[in-house]
Amino acid sequence: MSVIVLVEHTDGIIKKKSFEAVQYASGIAKKAGTTVTAVVLGTVADNEMESLGQYGAQKVLHVADARLDELHARAYTSALFAAAQKENSKIIIALHDINGRAVAPRLAVKLNAGLVAGALSYPDTDKGFVIKKAVFSGKAFAYLNITSDVKVITLMPNTFPLNKVDGKASIEKLDMSFVDKDFGIKVKEVNKITGEIPLGDAQLVVSGGRGMKGPENWGLIEDLAKELGAATACSRPVADAHWRPHHEHVGQTGGTVRPNLYIAVGISGAIQHLAGVNGSKTIVVINKDPEAPFFKAANYGVVGDALEVLPKLKEAVKKFRQNHK
Ligand SMILES: Cc1cc2nc3c(=O)[nH]c(=O)nc-3n(C[C@H](O)[C@H](O)[C@H](O)COP(=O)(O)OP(=O)(O)OC[C@H]3O[C@@H](n4cnc5c(N)ncnc54)[C@H](O)[C@@H]3O)c2cc1C
Incomplete structure (x- = not known):
């Protein structure tokens, strides 16, 4: 039994x-x-x-x-x-x-x-x-x-x-x-996701929204993710605009993640986005608008311009890791 x-x-x-x-x-x-x-x-x-x-x-x-x-x-x-x-x-x-x-x-x-x-x-x-x-x-x-x-x-x-x-x-x-x-279903081709850390299994996720302004700024998200050993994700409009691949889109119509840490950068916090991330253990929101709804779901918040905050946060993480080797 x-x-x-x-x-x-x-x-x-x-x-x-x-x-x-x-x-x-x-x-x-x-x-x-x-x-x-x-x-x-x-x-x-x-x-x-x-x-x-x-x-x-x-x-x-x-x-x-x-x-x-x-x-x-x-x-x-x-x-x-x-x-x-x-x-x-x-x-x-x-x-x-x-x-x-x-x-x-x-x-x-x-x-x-x-x-x-x-x-x-x-x-x-x-x-x-x-x-x-x-x-x-x-x-x-x-x-x-x-x-x-x-x-x-x-x-x-x-x-x-x-x-x-x-x-x-x-x-x-x-x-x-x-x-x-x-x-009965024949698998003709398997395209494996190329990211270093699969999003579904990730313990740490750095995610970007329309507040990142364009794909040319995504290096800032990737740099922080690399420093943390995190996977990257995004909001739906970002994937719809082809700034990022669709498998990174989280929310009601995308993937669901439940990491220990979810860092949301330039994402407003619409209910459809939260549906895919609100099982995260700790949520950090970076947004220039102090009234952004995501702050209500956040454990920690930074009010500021993502393009300025991200490089500083990456450096802080780097320093922290060097001092705690
Ligand atoms: C049926 C349906 C299903 C949906 N499913 C999903 C889903 O699965 N996932 C999903 O994400 N959305 C989904 N959506 C869309 C959802 O409603 C929101 O429109 C979307 O999540 C908004 O994306 P965003 O926060 O990136 O963009 P925006 O709403 O445009 O927000 C951008 C945010 O960035 C901030 N910002 C701007 N510039 C800066 C800066 N320089 N620094 C810091 N912050 C800045 C702004 O203050 C704002 O809060 C769905 C909608 C519908 C109707």
Whole structure:
């Protein structure tokens, strides 16, 4: 009756957010007096899979089919369904990201399960199985009780800090016979995002808006991001104007980030932008208008011209890092 968790990897390297999902599954399993079985799909080395034990997985079920190196939602669903049946699992966890959002609803239908998408808390089992999630573009929280026998949860990345423990997961092969329609979508080309730090996994983000005036000033954003080891992001009008690529646009119609630090430079703070960033742990706003709405959502604010503040901030970070080596 173990808790099942879907693990993601890039070129065989398990993603940090999947360790978070395994740790989350482990917390739920401990409370339920059971164990965690991680499901790994595609080509991953044994030692990499064993490391899932450091985050609470006792066992890995490995479907070693190279076609699963890329997301195929139907095939992933079939594999998770088979794993859930094999383990007689009542609780299945995935991440609230592109993969999890494609797979979890399909799996919930197949298992006749209730689903909470975007969990921000462990289930409160005192009065059922109640999980907190954000609603109305992060303006409010809902507390949802899953009453079905089988439960599917997608966890928001970067919700809980990781705590490594000693442990090594055992590995078991799961032989699957897929049908053609499991691979009904043909991936013709994969264009990998070229940024040094993928935005979705970033702990620190420096983001620019229309207040940056034009793409010629983006070097200032990139310089600060490089000094901090941060990813870069932008508001939607910036991507629409082709100042920055669309995969950097965050908000209601773009990506969602939940970094430890989000620095918003020359961004007004419209509700549609906040929807993608208001899960950030600390928000710093740099804006020349003291009335900019973003200041209401900020932990720290600098009222000033971005073109003057950014070089000074970069130098300050550089000096700080030199003094704290
Ligand atoms: C259906 C819908 C969906 C949308 N989805 C998204 C979304 O996903 N993401 C998103 O970002 N937007 C989205 N928008 C657009 C959103 O409503 C805002 O228009 C947009 O976020 C504004 O971008 P901005 O803050 O960069 O630009 P502006 O609103 O033009 O703000 C620029 C800011 O820069 C400041 N500024 C100007 N010069 C300087 C300077 N020299 N130094 C410092 N500060 C300066 C200004 O004071 C101002 O606050 C959506 C809108 C709709 C209707």
